[in-house]
Amino acid sequence: EVQMVESGGGLVQPGGSLRLSCAASGFSFSNYAMSWVRLAPGKGLEWVSAISGPGGNTYYRDSVKGRFTISRDNSEDTLYLQLNNLRAEDTAVYYCAKDLYKYYYDSTIDYWGQGTLVTVSS
Amino acid sequence: DIVMAQSPDFLAVSLGDRATINCKSSQTLLYSATKKNYLSWYQHKPGQPPKLLFYWASIRESGVPDRFSGSGSGTDFTLTISSLQAEDVAVYYCQQYYSTPRTFGQGTKVEIK
DSSP states (O other): OOEEEEEOOEEEOTTOOEEEEEEEESSOGGGSOEEEEEEOTTSOEEEEEEEOSSSOOEEEOGGGTTTEEEEEETTTTEEEEEEOSOOGGGOEEEEEEEESSSSSTTOOEEEEOOOEEEEEOO | OOOEEEEOSEEEEOTTSOEEEEEEESSOOEETTTTEEOEEEEEEOTTSOOEEEEETTTEEOTTOOTTEEEEEETTEEEEEESSOOGGGOEEEEEEEOSSSSOEEOOOEEEEEO
16 A cells, blocks of 8 residues: 655744655555645645656656655655744645656556644744 | 645535536646546544545545546546535645646535535
């Protein structure tokens, strides 16, 4: 059974940092691209970032470029998202998600984790 | 960025009746080289992670009941639930993966009338 379990969310002040982790199981982790998607209170789903299966290619939405960094450890079947210089508008549930295929292009998300809440507030 | 617009925002349907959700993209999602539409549909129930229903606009994900169907091409797409069941109450999202960033529609909330 495909499973992703996120951790690392919490309350942080504006300008602060967090590192989200996603422990994956039930599939051959290195063979699939992975993504982070967020859901802000009262809003819709928003794609944040993605990384290819081998980890050599990364992708970001403009509003997080230079602040967020996606990475993966294929030896530990774990996906990460480093969140720096956080803003109030980054407050959301962050979902770890598995892609259908190994590479980002020509692929979309097929499985999602339960999510971890990030709250940015003073 | 490609803008995805869903209609309606809210849909109340009687049990057993048809529910139709539309999704329109600001540019074509049909890639000429592959002849595929880069469009997926998700179902999101409260307290649960979203669930993939369709990819390539009309390919049903394994385990999705056949009362659900996905159709459309280019810029106009439709998700249809042929006979609404109580367990179908959820927010439904379309999402394009034609270009970066991947973008979602604003969501359509489906409830029982």
